Amino acid sequence: MALTTSSALTVGFDLDMTLIDSRPGIHACYVALAERTGTYIDADLAVTRLGPPLAEELVNWFPAEAVDAMGDLYRSMYPTIAIVPTPAMPGAREAIAAVRAAGGRAIVVTAKHEPNAELHLEHLGIEPDAVIGDLWAEQKAGALREHGAGIYVGDHVGDVRGARTAGAVAVTVATGPCDAAELRSAGADVVLGDLTEFPAWLSDYCPARA
Template identity: 75%
Template structure:
């Protein structure tokens, strides 16, 4: 029988603490919101638990009826305070480039407000083929399935759950709030020390895939 063609490669990436170290920028945005509203926010604590939607963090500092307007205001001031201080994670540009070099598509699926996610990527020169925001944990599977992602790379146990819900291979990096043990316990298929190891891993993955096409 003739060999069936291998499906085009699509790899999804999380954003915060996977592709970008947004802690300095997010800290600055929280401090600005705190100063504007007169409400105490422990920004140093907040940036240790990045990953879940903004509203979950704001619930620690504001009463329920203020969470939505404060979220709207945070997203409004975010570009002025959070974009410039944010750095690319080690290996981030190379990881995305490795996917595209092999003719694949690199997409970003994040809980972050999509326009702000796009600003980060543009500022840091990270070229994604699509950016999908406002999705967290299992809900990320919606975008991963829509784009046919075979792999999803993230730093949080929520990212692992999103990958597994989508039927994608979960590649995890312990560069955010979750350590390697927690990521493995959640079911990550692969745990890399950071994204600097991703291009070599991808080459091995593709070699195996090409040797045993679906």
């Protein structure tokens, strides 16, 4: 992929399993939703396939006609259940700091409900320049283009599709449900083990970009 020619460095980051390990909080929220509705949900299984929109998971446990209402209920329960148990991923703060140190802007573009995404970041003391939620896969491209992001960092093949649709460099971390081989097969330009490797990669990328 050709590197962006824009002079301003803007890096987009996915949230779940990229900047935050959302599994503990989401697991707790699914358990609470199951208790609240009397519906069986395999929370252990659900947290192995994070990334796609909530509705794509809920349809496995609820009738299609109930998914919207269950999604609203889940999102309303989420702030009091899922925020506190959710830690930052190793290297998350340092990755944002590396972008700033390079004179760039860091934004978050995520499929997560935007108010809940903002709560996670506030709780963890991570302060991106913008947070754009409720976008998945190719839908992320519009926000990335709007903010001039030449790099998008994610953990899922859907993130690769979003980056490539936006014409951004697709940087991936093998910390989510997709392993390194899947990410490469999906067309990732860069596959890192986790975000602790991102500052060194960015340090090498910036002179080449210039």
